[in-house]
Amino acid sequence: MYTLVDYVQKWSQRQPEKLAVIFKNKEITYKELFDEISDFSKSFSFSKESVVSLLFENGYEFIIAFLGTMYAGHIPHIIPSNISNENLNLQLRAASSKVFVISSTCKNKFGKNIVKKPITFSEIKSSSNYLNIKKRSEIAYLLYTSGTTSNPKGVGVSHKSSIFTLSNIVKILKYNKNDINVLPLPLFHSFGLGCLNTSLFTGATLVLHENSNDLKKISRSMNVYKASTLAAVPSTLSKIMSVFNNSELIFLSNLRLICTNSTPISPNIVKFYQKLLSNGHLATYYGLTEASRSTFMIFDSEGRETSVGKPAPQIKIRIKKFLNNNKKGEIWINGPNVIKNYWNGEIDKNSFQKGWFRTGDIGYFDDCGFLYLIGRVDNAINVGGEKVFAEEVEGMIKKIPGIEEVVVKGVSHSQLGNVIKAFIEKRESHVVTKTQIIAYCIRNLERFKVPLEIEFVKYFPKNEYGKIKRFMLE
Amino acid sequence: MNNEVIKDHIKNIFFQVFPEMPESDFEWNKKQEQYENWDSFAQLQIIVMAEEIFHVKISDKYAIKICSGKDLMNTIKELKCIP
Numbered sequence: 001m002y003t004l005v006d007y008v009q010k011w012s013q014r015q016p017e018k019l020a021v022i023f024k025n026k027e028i029t030y031k032e033l034f035d036e037i038s039d040f041s042k043s044f045s046f047s048k049e050s051v052v053s054l055l056f057e058n059g060y061e062f063i064i065a066f067l068g069t070m071y072a073g074h075i076p077h078i079i080p081s082n083i084s085n086e087n088l089n090l091q092l093r094a095a096s097s098k099v100f101v102i103s104s105t106c107k108n109k110f111g112k113n114i115v116k117k118p119i120t121f122s123e124i125k126s127s128s129n130y131l132n133i134k135k136r137s138e139i140a141y142l143l144y145t146s147g148t149t150s151n152p153k154g155v156g157v158s159h160k161s162s163i164f165t166l167s168n169i170v171k172i173l174k175y176n177k178n179d180i181n182v183l184p185l186p187l188f189h190s191f192g193l194g195c196l197n198t199s200l201f202t203g204a205t206l207v208l209h210e211n212s213n214d215l216k217k218i219s220r221s222m223n224v225y226k227a228s229t230l231a232a233v234p235s236t237l238s239k240i241m242s243v244f245n246n247s248e249l250i251f252l253s254n255l256r257l258i259c260t261n262s263t264p265i266s267p268n269i270v271k272f273y274q275k276l277l278s279n280g281h282l283a284t285y286y287g288l289t290e291a292s293r294s295t296f297m298i299f300d301s302e303g304r305e306t307s308v309g310k311p312a313p314q315i316k317i318r319i320k321k322f323l324n325n326n327k328k329g330e331i332w333i334n335g336p337n338v339i340k341n342y343w344n345g346e347i348d349k350n351s352f353q354k355g356w357f358r359t360g361d362i363g364y365f366d367d368c369g370f371l372y373l374i375g376r377v378d379n380a381i382n383v384g385g386e387k388v389f390a391e392e393v394e395g396m397i398k399k400i401p402g403i404e405e406v407v408v409k410g411v412s413h414s415q416l417g418n419v420i421k422a423f424i425e426k427r428e429s430h431v432v433t434k435t436q437i438i439a440y441c442i443r444n445l446e447r448f449k450v451p452l453e454i455e456f457v458k459y460f461p462k463n464e465y466g467k468i469k470r471f472m473l474e
Numbered sequence: 475m476n477n478e479v480i481k482d483h484i485k486n487i488f489f490q491v492f493p494e495m496p497e498s499d500f501e502w503n504k505k506q507e508q509y510e511n512w513d514s515f516a517q518l519q520i521i522v523m524a525e526e527i528f529h530v531k532i533s534d535k536y537a538i539k540i541c542s543g544k545d546l547m548n549t550i551k552e553l554k555c556i557p
Contacts, residue, residue, distance in 0.1 A: 414534070416514055435523040439490035442519065447511065452518045 003140060003159045004166075004197055005071040008034050011203040015177070020200065022225065023059055023208040030203070033063070040068025043124045049137045050098035053091070053116065055079040055106050058210050061121045062187050063196065065101055070140060074098075075156070077142040080188040080464035081106055085113060087152065087464065091144050092116045094154055094344065099124070142343060143190055145289050154343025155289045164336040165293050166201045168312045169194070172296045173257060173283055175229070177203035182227040184209035184218050184236065189465060190289050191261045195231045212236045215243050219251045229257040234265045241272055249276060256280040262466075264373070264395060267305035274299055284308060286371065291333040291357050295371050307370040308363075312337075317371065318356065319364060322387075327364045330377055332356045362389060379470070381410030383418050383448045393441070393449050397422060400440050402430030405460055407468055411453060422451035423473050425460060475554065480528075484547050487523045491516050502544040524550065 008030065011018065016031035028036075044052070052069045054076050056062035069076040077095045079088065081103070092100060092115050102110065102118040110118060140162040144152035169175060181199045183206055185192030199206040207225050209218055212232060222230065230252070232240075237260060240252070252258070258273055261284050273282040286308035287294035294317065297309025311317045315335035322329050338357045342348055351358050362374045375389030382388075390408040397406045405425040413419040426432050434454040441450040460468040485500060492511055506512045517540070521532050524546060530553040532540075540546050551557075 416518070419518070434526045435487070435490065438519050438523060439493075442491060443493050447513065447515045450515065450519060452515065452522060454522070 001136070001138070001159055002163055003070060003136070004162065004201060005034075005037060005067050007201050007203075008037065008067060011177075011200075015203060018177075018203065019205045021060065021063060021206045021208055022221075024210075026060070028060065036060075036064045037067045037071050040064050040125060041072035043068070043127055044072050044074060044099070045127065046098060049073060049075065051075045051077050051095045051142060053077040053079055053095060053097035053100045054102075055081055055083070055088075055100070055110070055118070056103045056121070056188075057081045057105065058187050058192075058208055059103075061103055065121060066141070066187075067200075073136040075137050075139045075142050078188050078193065079144075080186070083464040085110065089113075089115045091152065091154075094144075094152075095142060096344065141193075143193075143289055153348075155339055156343050157289075157292070157339065161292070161337050161339070162197065163201075164314075165194070166197055168293060168296075168315075168337075169198050170202055172312065173259065173298070175199075175202045175204065179204040179229055179256075180207060180225050180227045181205065181229045181231070182207045182209070182218065182222050182225070183231050184212035185231055185233065186211065189262075190292065191231070191233070194292065195259070212239075215240060219244070219248070222251045222255075226254070228255060229259065230255055231259045233262040234260055234269055235263070237269050237273065238266075241269070252276055253278060254280075258282050260284050264391070265305075266395075266398065268399075270299050270305040274301070286373065287333075287337065288359055288361075290351070291335070291338045291359065294333050294335065294337060297370075304366070304370050307366070307372050309371060310369050311371070317365075320358070328362060328374060329364070331359045331361045331363045331371070331373075333359060379408075381408075381418060381420060383410065383420060384416060386446075386448050388420060388449050393420060393422070393445065393451065396441060396444050397424065397437060397451075399444075400432060400437060402427050402432040403437075405468070407460065407470055407473055408451065409470065409473060411474075413452070416452075419452040420449060421453035421455065423455050423457050423460070425457050475528075475556070477551075477556070480547060480550055480554075480556070483527050484524070484543055484550070487520055487527065487546070488543055490523065491519045500543065502547070503542055506541040520546065528554065530554065 012030040012034035018030050019027050020030045020033040021028050052074045054065050066076045077097055079091055100116040100118045101124050102120060104120045107118055107120055138158050139156040140159040142154055142156050144154055175198050181204055183195050187193050187196055207221050253276060257280055281298050283298045285293045285296045294315050295309040295311050297307055318332040319329040320332050334356045341352055360377045362377060363372055365371055375391035379390035380387050393408045394406045397403055404427045407423045409421050410418045411421040437454055438450060461472045462468055488500060521537050525532055528550050536549050540549055
């Protein structure tokens, strides 16, 4: 059984002086990184395989603690650094974590009322009660799902599944050791973590940023280090389009790949970057934490800007069709990337059936085998007997200039039973009226899908993964 | 807000709710049943737009009586106390 650390070790032997990670102008080679990982792995004073909860912002400490825990044979449990006290306690309890390691800056934030006493990176490193673990864990790491509709669920990703997914990423997106990968995403999120893992798996160099707030800084780093790939969420790609003028965008034109994910990408963004990347590609993938990177989409000129691509090798995707529709249905996934169950053996028969994972996403395949997402089963609204997928209406409203974010829900109506209500966050300095929104929807949607109630909100309540808490909107 | 402005706004609402309707087909007395797509959804869309544009609240009592452009105009005038 190979682990990601085995690959880091391999690169530390084959290319010891090669830069593995660059963060805040500090550079660390593969040899230095592996030495740090090895050193950290000796910090634990227990030999039985255990969960080690880690709460760090982006940086070296994150990477070393994550891989050091893995190398020690324990299971790193990654916690978002912006988590609320309540959710932190919930995750620590649910994960049954043995140790809770935290960055010194976060320790002050979460000092009180935490169910597990936190210990800082430097404190745990200075302890010297090293006990060698007898058997390595099969689980590479533990993440919790974003839990937009329910409590977060633990997803233990095995080493086997992790290496399988990394191999698919490399095969399809052609990541290689010559890449300079710029990453302004949080490492605690599965997208960011996957990018970190890919870079180390391939022996490439990762230019890590604290976050995606400072676009100028990110663009400078791309020029200085001659970046070949960038990973960014659609909202960052959208900001790049508005912040930089055409002549400034040259820092992107030499990229061979921009990988995006997390939220649906607007066709305008796809078209813009396709044109900009004259020698490169924009790509995305589909897969929940439970079934990471199940499809890949490399956008080309064939006009499938809203597709999430085709299934990755060895991954089967089935559309469990609805009775009244011959094409659309719930997406089920089967393959080596799919977890068997949620953490702590909570048998979830609704989600796992005979090796298939029921995603709760609604989608369909086109005639060429490309998968399209429509919405979530949970977000389907019954309007006059017709099924309306919130995401379809949201996607349409988002096309209206001046709209920052939209959430659509079904609300009861005295005459019509259920009608569509849209909660809308406008962009600053943009004037958008309800009349404009309704008129636009009338022109572009079936009439029963048009929102009849519209509420403008200043901002949306979001969880630590940046996802809107839909259930809080009424 | 004078009568002409109200009329312009109302016509605009109707053309937005019934985008497929040619301008020449608009008549103030044309009834709900003469419109191809004036269903209960369209009815509510007219009301929501009118409420926003004219800054009024149209109660169910008024809403169910609106069956033509003229009805909407009379309702708005009544709510805005315009003779």
